[in-house]
Amino acid sequence: MSPLNRQRMKLLALIMLFAAPLASAWVMVEFRIGIPDERTAHGELNPDVPRLAGWPLVDPRPAIDHGDWVLAFDCAEGCEAEADQWWRLHRALGREAPRVTRLRLGPADEVLPGEVLGEWQALPAWRDSGQLWLLDPQGEAVLSYSAGVDPQDVLADLNHLLRMNNDQATALSDT
Structure with missing residues (x-):
């Protein structure tokens, strides 16, 4: 050659x-x-769910920090075990836990640490009993879960979303 x-x-x-x-x-x-x-994702996309500001909640509305992801769960009655389950999930987030606020919708005998209480003024058509919603920092419902969802599935989705949106957390901490 x-x-x-x-x-x-x-x-x-x-x-x-x-x-x-x-x-x-x-x-x-x-x-x-x-x-x-x-x-x-283990949850379902549900475009019918309005922004958190449009939810029919009793005044005064729950105080949620701007920039926090919200884990909102519907608690009709006697759901202390479910509230404890979501508290444990919140703890499992580790150093990412301060970026998430838990919103319990329904009556409660005691408030768990890091939990915010709210009550429905009227039950919306898009709500199912025992449902869980994951809301982004702007209040948009990202994922919804039916009652009885495995907390490990929710934890996996939440960890993924927090990891993929890390730049937002650093931008908010700089302001």
Whole structure:
């Protein structure tokens, strides 16, 4: 092989080295090969849920820090065990726990640490008994969970959202 052909082969190999990832990515997208179809969130998206400011709650409205994620759960009656479960989940967040506020909607005999109480003024149509909502810092419902959801699933979703939105926490702490 002549030196000129050897240089051409090196150039062709270099071009293939950079073109191969692009070509394989195009094949994956075009033919849906190797792209997972299942979703990663355990909760459900529910666009019918209005912002927290639009929820029919009794005045005075619960005081929630601006910039906090909200874990709101509906508690009709006798849900001390459920409130304790969400308190334990909040503790499991570790150093991310201050970024989350728990909102218990319904009557309560005692308030757990870090919990805010609120009551329904009127029961909205989008509410189900025992439901849990995860709200972003702007008050938008990101995910909703039905009654009896596994707390580990909620913890996984919440950890993922807090990790993916870490820049927001640092921006708020700088102001």
